[in-house]
Amino acid sequence: MIRILTDSASDLTATDSARPGVYTVPLSVTFADGTGGLDGVELTADEFYAHLKVDKVPPRTSQPSPQSFMTIFEDAKENGDQVIAILISSNLSGTYQCARLAAESCDFEDVFFVDSRTASQGEGILIREALRLRDEEHLPAHAIVAELEQLKQRIRILAVVDSLKHLHKGGRLPAAVALVGSALGVKPVLSVVDGQIKLADTARGRPGAFVAMFKNIEKMGGVDPRYGYALLYSDEKGVLAPLHHYMHENLHMTGGRVARLGPAIASHAGPGCAGLVFVTKE
Incomplete structure (x- = not known):
């Protein structure tokens, strides 16, 4: 076996x-x-x-x-x-x-x-x-x-987080990046590509951060439907509503998995996280 x-x-x-x-x-x-x-x-x-x-x-x-x-x-x-x-x-x-x-x-x-x-x-x-x-x-x-x-x-992760405090304190993000992503009123969009956590984008407020996330999906090559996708949340499942809507109404994709971040990952992502995991098109 x-x-x-x-x-x-x-x-x-x-x-x-x-x-x-x-x-x-x-x-x-x-x-x-x-x-x-x-x-x-x-x-x-x-x-x-x-x-x-x-x-x-x-x-x-x-x-x-x-x-x-x-x-x-x-x-x-x-x-x-x-x-x-x-x-x-x-x-x-x-x-x-x-x-x-x-x-x-x-x-x-x-x-x-x-x-x-x-x-x-x-x-x-x-x-x-x-x-x-x-x-x-x-x-x-x-x-x-x-x-x-x-x-x-080809696997990509994009996530909107409330704060970069947890990632910075845990040593997963450089201080300079954390500083940029923690400006007043700014919501950071993070990516995980080839094993590295990076600041993919920033925007004013959570709605703006989701728009930035959607643009980054396309920049990365779009979603390969053969492998499905997963939506990630930490403490509040309701934060996924804009992602659900985008995947269903804009990309016409359904049936994605919804997964709650466990303690190991949420220790670094912190509360208020909403993420998307997907495979880029070839």
């Missing part, structure tokens, strides 16, 4: 997580008061957002422990399974390197690593494609990975 291994930063929906052979290793989140826990295991999204509302200091995230990977690798080795590990961008977390070291530590060689160069449902797109290639195309692991390496180059 080919197992698909990922991390909790992938923000997989419950349906995707429950598919056969999918394993998720949790990152951990710690608040300023020392509370927190393993993302999705000891700390639910509801608990996280309740704490986030009252805590003025952004929480910290930590990569999974090597043992959490080793447990899965050792079990796969014992059962003669292969593993494809699709993990958050190595530019954003040490999770990818931790997994490689864990495989070396337990002498597990039948594993293929994919540095997704993305996060959240960007990883999710790769995971769902890996499952399709495994279950419908019946491709071997090495061929699946070759396809994923090509696909990951």
Whole structure:
């Protein structure tokens, strides 16, 4: 069997997580008061957002422990399974390197690593494609990975956020960029391309930020409908209304996934986030 291994930063929906052979290793989140826990295991999204509302200091995230990977690798080795590990961008977390070291530590060689160069449902797109290639195309692991390496180059994330404070404090965004994106009355539009978080645009107010986001979708090459899309939100699902309308009325696309950011990613995105994950056209 080919197992698909990922991390909790992938923000997989419950349906995707429950598919056969999918394993998720949790990152951990710690608040300023020392509370927190393993993302999705000891700390639910509801608990996280309740704490986030009252805590003025952004929480910290930590990569999974090597043992959490080793447990899965050792079990796969014992059962003669292969593993494809699709993990958050190595530019954003040490999770990818931790997994490689864990495989070396337990002498597990039948594993293929994919540095997704993305996060959240960007990883999710790769995971769902890996499952399709495994279950419908019946491709071997090495061929699946070759396809994923090509696909990951076309995955884009665009997001409107209330503030860049969390990303800056977490070390994911340079101070100069955070300063530009935090000007009074300005709402930043962020992008994740090739593993890098960048300030894609700025606009006055949230409505203007959504217009800027829509323009950036086209600048990036548009949405390839073959892979669907995902809408991301942090604490309030209602912030997705302009994105829903644009996707349905302007692009005539329906059936996109809606996913709530889990604690690991929301620790950096902060409250009020509305995002779109898609694959660009070829």
